[in-house]
Every structure is written in structure tokens, then in C-alpha cells.
Amino acid sequence: MPYTAPAEINTEQYSQSFITHFENRKNIAGYSKVRNILRYHPDQIIAFENDPITHLYEIMTGTVKTYKMLNDGRRQITGFYTKGDVVGLPVDGRYFYTIEAITEASICCHSKIQMKRLMDSDPDFTLKIIKSAHDRLRDAHEQMISLGRKTPDERIAAFLLKCQKWATIQIPAQNFIISLPMSRMDIADYTGLRQETVCRIFSKFKRSGLITLLRSDQLILNDHRQLLKLANLSEDNSETIPRYH
Amino acid sequence: MPYTAPAEINTEQYSQSFITHFENRKNIAGYSKVRNILRYHPDQIIAFENDPITHLYEIMTGTVKTYKMLNDGRRQITGFYTKGDVVGLPVDGRYFYTIEAITEASICCHSKIQMKRLMDSDPDFTLKIIKSAHDRLRDAHEQMISLGRKTPDERIAAFLLKCQKWATIQIPAQNFIISLPMSRMDIADYTGLRQETVCRIFSKFKRSGLITLLRSDQLILNDHRQLLKLANLSEDNSETIPRYH
DNA sequence: CGCCTGCTTGATGACAATCAAGTTTAGTGG
DNA sequence: CCACTAAACTTGATTGTCATCAAGCAGGCG
Structure with a gap:
């Protein structure tokens, strides 16, 4: 896959950034220097595993x-990762993962150096960085028990609920239609299964009425309660589950 | 399993703590207040999943x-986790895992509040906290690819190399005998296998001369090169591999 | 010594991977 | 607008592998 440099785009059209998102205010020393929004295309790589960390x-x-x-x-x-998620930490070292865009994506790249400088001057900001590390770590542990101890059905159920969570973040409120931006292969590589197995479980859930497949990349969760029970989630997701009508 | 409160022991006999360990100096504001070393017995629980975070x-x-x-x-x-490892982050929230002692263990409990206060006054200390989060996250990602995509043989090989790493930390230099403080069941629950499968792979590795089993909890790695190759480790472990004699 | 717990080995079966064949969808050009 | 192609997805048939069930073994401790 050829690497093409992402296009740098006008930052003015974006009202949000890491800092405003977390801080709910608009100006901090060094703010504009840190801010640097790039646009990426599907399958474009944002950072390579083992490359030195330069940004979050x-x-x-x-x-x-x-x-x-x-x-x-x-x-x-x-x-x-979707809107609001932060990938990376301002430490010296190398990325232990490759970061790749699935859809068209605009991403705010914060230089590690600037982040470190900002941390020195703002304890609240530092806490937000640590909080984002904590979030990533919680996700990783949840995924470990999924991969190590859950059945394929349970993993897919958990995955679908996660998708719903993302959907409610990206398109707040209503709308029960969930879009899956990733391929079956991606889902398989996330859940530790093969794409054929993922397909079969989707079909099974469809047959049992648990979900409705509108298209291969659009579905509706018909029975959250059942899905939650099946997923065996240890984290409390209740706050992100939209009410039934 | 009955919960017994850990015995608080004399802190004076311990020359190391989180701060001295990372900072290589002995006095920081609030140091003595933060420091609080407890001793735990095997199978004793240090913190429960879903309990509010109070310490790291x-x-x-x-x-x-x-x-x-x-x-x-x-x-x-x-x-x-062994000597020098830090579990937890100074954030508001709940533990997403249970922490339990395997062997007798002395653990320095740093209160979250004090940690936060310390972070405000010392940027270097803050970076060390973030570094420890980064380390935990790297481990978690390594474990995810292990659980999701590696064969049982590869997982056990990777596990054994990790054990060696711990051994070289706890008992620096020489000594090729590696102690496994954890049970077969623990190894199984870590690698996503069953204890019978773990046993069989141990036996297979023994038959092939890859390892020597002195006792069920003591072994020697006879062929690091082969083991590394088999483990498919993506992280660079070369610096922690002792030389052959 | 005898019991108990943890470890090891054996026999069998369930289930997801694999291999293979369709089917649908999206994209392209006439 | 439709024909054609390629890629992604779905379904089917078979196999291999690890979980399961079961039995034996070894070490630790009263």
C-alpha cells in the first residue's frame, strides 16, 4: 500500500481540539502552535508500529x-477510535501499534514536545492526559477478557454494543441504525475470529431476531437487554444505552 | 476466600519507593506522607474490581x-507484576481489575490524592506516572495479539520469556533457573488456555529440549533463540536476554 | 502414613478454522 | 441505463485442534 502524505487542511473550520474538548475553554498558552489538523483517507496510515513517538x-x-x-x-x-478519542501518550519511545484510518478522518495531531510543555503549566490538562491513558487501558483489559475467555457469540455481542456506543457519540441521540465503518475482516481481526465466523454469527443473530441487517454495513440492535446479557460486559454501559420506544 | 487486612510494616527497612525508584533522589515534599508499605500474603486481595480507586x-x-x-x-x-512495577493511575474512577498477591509481597501504597498533589509540583514525576501507564498499555497490547492471534505454543513461549525477564529483574544477572510463582491455572487464565493444555505444552517443550523442568515451578530455558522465534514477539526483548555461557 | 491439592497424561468430542463455492455490492465504462 | 468486473460478503462441507471428561501421579503437611 503506497504511503501518501495526508493533506493539511484549514484548521479554522474546526471548533474543537484536544484542549478545548477537555477543558471547555478556548485559549491556553501554546494552543495554536500545538493545533494541527490533518485529513486522512481510508486505509491511510497515520503512524507506523515501531516508529518513534512524535505526536498524539x-x-x-x-x-x-x-x-x-x-x-x-x-x-x-x-x-x-472515534470522535473525542485520544491515541498516544507524550512519552519517549516508539509506537507499539500502527494507526490507520478506516473512513475519511480529520485528526488533530498534537506534538509530543508541546504536550509535555503544556503539562508543566497546567495540572488539569495533565490529569486529562492521564485520564485518556486510563480509558485506553480499561478498553484493553476489557478486550483481553473478551479474547481470552469469551465465546465467539459473546465477543460479537460485545462488539456490537461498542459500535452502538460509538454511534451515539458520533450521531448523538435517536437513530437506531448503526453503521459499521469497518470490514468483516477488521471485525474478525478485532475479535480474534475469522471473517467467515463473524458472518455466521451475524447471520445467527439476524435469524434469532437479535439484530436486523439492513445492509452489510448497517444494522439495528433489536434487543439490547439480551445483547448485554450475552456480551457479559463487566463494565457498566447502562448510561450509554438509549431507551426503548 | 476470607479477606484479612494486610499488616502494616515498618517502612524504615525499605530504602526504595515509587519516588526514589523513579527519581533517584530521596526527598520530595509530601514524601513521607505518601509512603506506606504493606505486606500481603499469597491469595490476599489488594484491591477489588469496581471498587473506587484510592491508591496506586x-x-x-x-x-x-x-x-x-x-x-x-x-x-x-x-x-x-514484580519489583518496580506500578499498578494503577491517580484518576477518579473504579478499578477495572482485581489485584491479588501471588507470593508474599511488600507493596508501597501511594494514595491517589497525594499522587495528584505531587504531580502538581513535579513535572518529572508526572512524566514517570505517564510512562508507567504507557508500559501497562504496551503490555496489554502485546497480550491482545497473543490472545487473539497466536497459537497456544507461541503464547507459552512468550510467557516463558516474560518470566525470564521478571527473574532477571528480581534476581539480577546470572542464574538460569526461572521460578514460576504462579500456578498452572494462573498461567492458563493468563494465556487464554486450560491448565491441561498448558501442561501438555510444557511437556512438549521439555521433550523437544527447549526447556528443562526441574520442578513444576522451576525451569531452565535451554534455547532462547528458538523460544524467541517461536514466541513471535513484536517488542524488542533483546536487551533483557542474558548471554549464553 | 495417608490425605489433599496441584500437576500430568490419556481418550473423546465440540466447535471454530479451513477450504471452497456462491452471492451481493460497488465501481467502471460503453 | 445496463453490462461487466472485482471485491466483499455469505453459506456450505470438512478437518484439526483444543476443551472437556477422566484417571493417575507427585509433592507437601498434619
Whole structure:
């Protein structure tokens, strides 16, 4: 896959950034220097595994994935990220994952150096950075029990509920139609299954009325309660579940 | 399992703490107030999943594990920790894992409040906190590709190399004998296998000469090169591999 | 010594991976 | 607008592998 440099776009059209998002105010020392929004195309790579860490990335729009690969091509997707998610930490070291855009995505790239400087002057900001690390770590642990101990059905159920969560973030309120921006292969590489198995479970859930498949990338969750029960989620997702009508 | 409060022990006999460990100096404002070393017995629980976060824990001696459980008893061990490892972050929220001692362990408990206060006054200290979060996150991602995409043989190989790393930290230099403080069941719950499968792979590795089993909890790695190749580790572990004689 | 717990080995079966064949969808050009 | 192509998705048939069930073994401790 050829690497094409992402286009730098006008930052003025974006009202949000890492700092405003977390701080709910608009001006901080060094703000404009840090801010740097880039637009990425599907399948475009944002950062490579093992490259030195230079930035942390805040997703503004679109969906992004992180993954690790083995030398023989086996791949594990370690996370999907949408609006508001922050990938990376301002530390010296190398990325232990590749970051790749799934859809068109605008991403705010914060330089590590500037982040460090900002941390010195603003304790609240520092806490937000640590909070984002905590979020990533919670996700990772949830995924570990999924991969290590849950059945394929449970993993897919958990995945679907996660998708719903993202949907409610990107398109707040209403709308029960959930879009899956990622391919079946991506879902398989996230859940530790094969794409055929993912398909079969989707079909099974459809037959049992648990979900409705409008298209291969659009579905409706018909029975959240059942899905939640099946997913065996240990984290409390109740606050993000829209009410039934 | 009955919960018994850990014994508070004399802090004077310990020369190291989170701060001195990371900072290489001995006095920081609030230092003595933060410092609080407790001793835990095997199988004693240090913190429960879903309890509010009150402390972060720095392992001084012994081995500790974190795990998540499903309501039907399935368990995933998400990490093992030894001397120098830090578990937890100074954020508001709840532990998303249970922390339990495997061996006798002395643990420095740093109160979240004090940690936050310390972060305000010392940017270097803050960076160390973030670094420890980064380390935990790297481990988690490595474990995700292990659980999701590696074969049982590869997972055990990776696990054994990790054990060696811990051994070289706890007992620096020489000594090729590696002690496994955890049970077969623990290894199974860490690698996403069953204890019978773990046993079989141990036996297979033994038959092939890859390892020597002195006792069920003591072994020697006879062929690091082969083991590394088999483990398919994406992180660079070369610096922690002792030389052959 | 005998019991108990943890570890090891064996036999069998369930289930997801694999291999293979369709089917749908999206994109392209006449 | 439709024909054609390629890629993504879905379904089917078979196999291999790890979980399961079961039995034996070894070490630790009263």
C-alpha cells in the first residue's frame, strides 16, 4: 500500500481540539502552535508500529483503528477510535501499534514536545492526559477478557454494543441504525475470529431476531437487554444505552 | 476466600519507593506522607474490581496479578507484576481489575490524592506516572495479539520469556533457573488456555529440549533463540536476554 | 502414613478454522 | 441505463485442534 502524505487542511473550520474538548475553554498558552489538523483517507496510515513517538492524535471525525502484526501477516486490531478519542501518550519511545484510518478522518495531531510543555503549566490538562491513558487501558483489559475467555457469540455481542456506543457519540441521540465503518475482516481481526465466523454469527443473530441487517454495513440492535446479557460486559454501559420506544 | 487486612510494616527497612525508584533522589515534599508499605500474603486481595480507586501500588518484593472475572467464574489474568512495577493511575474512577498477591509481597501504597498533589509540583514525576501507564498499555497490547492471534505454543513461549525477564529483574544477572510463582491455572487464565493444555505444552517443550523442568515451578530455558522465534514477539526483548555461557 | 491439592497424561468430542463455492455490492465504462 | 468486473460478503462441507471428561501421579503437611 503506497504511503501518501495526508493533506493539511484549514484548521479554522474546526471548533474543537484536544484542549478545548477537555477543558471547555478556548485559549491556553501554546494552543495554536500545538493545533494541527490533518485529513486522512481510508486505509491511510497515520503512524507506523515501531516508529518513534512524535505526536498524539485526537480523532475529530471519522473512524480509526490501531493494530499489531506478526511477521507472517497475522493481525490483531487492538482498538477502534472515534470522535473525542485520544491515541498516544507524550512519552519517549516508539509506537507499539500502527494507526490507520478506516473512513475519511480529520485528526488533530498534537506534538509530543508541546504536550509535555503544556503539562508543566497546567495540572488539569495533565490529569486529562492521564485520564485518556486510563480509558485506553480499561478498553484493553476489557478486550483481553473478551479474547481470552469469551465465546465467539459473546465477543460479537460485545462488539456490537461498542459500535452502538460509538454511534451515539458520533450521531448523538435517536437513530437506531448503526453503521459499521469497518470490514468483516477488521471485525474478525478485532475479535480474534475469522471473517467467515463473524458472518455466521451475524447471520445467527439476524435469524434469532437479535439484530436486523439492513445492509452489510448497517444494522439495528433489536434487543439490547439480551445483547448485554450475552456480551457479559463487566463494565457498566447502562448510561450509554438509549431507551426503548 | 476470607479477606484479612494486610499488616502494616515498618517502612524504615525499605530504602526504595515509587519516588526514589523513579527519581533517584530521596526527598520530595509530601514524601513521607505518601509512603506506606504493606505486606500481603499469597491469595490476599489488594484491591477489588469496581471498587473506587484510592491508591496506586508499587510492587517492592514478590509477585502480584491483576484479573477480571465474568459472573460464571471465567477469569482472565491481565497481568503479572514484580519489583518496580506500578499498578494503577491517580484518576477518579473504579478499578477495572482485581489485584491479588501471588507470593508474599511488600507493596508501597501511594494514595491517589497525594499522587495528584505531587504531580502538581513535579513535572518529572508526572512524566514517570505517564510512562508507567504507557508500559501497562504496551503490555496489554502485546497480550491482545497473543490472545487473539497466536497459537497456544507461541503464547507459552512468550510467557516463558516474560518470566525470564521478571527473574532477571528480581534476581539480577546470572542464574538460569526461572521460578514460576504462579500456578498452572494462573498461567492458563493468563494465556487464554486450560491448565491441561498448558501442561501438555510444557511437556512438549521439555521433550523437544527447549526447556528443562526441574520442578513444576522451576525451569531452565535451554534455547532462547528458538523460544524467541517461536514466541513471535513484536517488542524488542533483546536487551533483557542474558548471554549464553 | 495417608490425605489433599496441584500437576500430568490419556481418550473423546465440540466447535471454530479451513477450504471452497456462491452471492451481493460497488465501481467502471460503453 | 445496463453490462461487466472485482471485491466483499455469505453459506456450505470438512478437518484439526483444543476443551472437556477422566484417571493417575507427585509433592507437601498434619
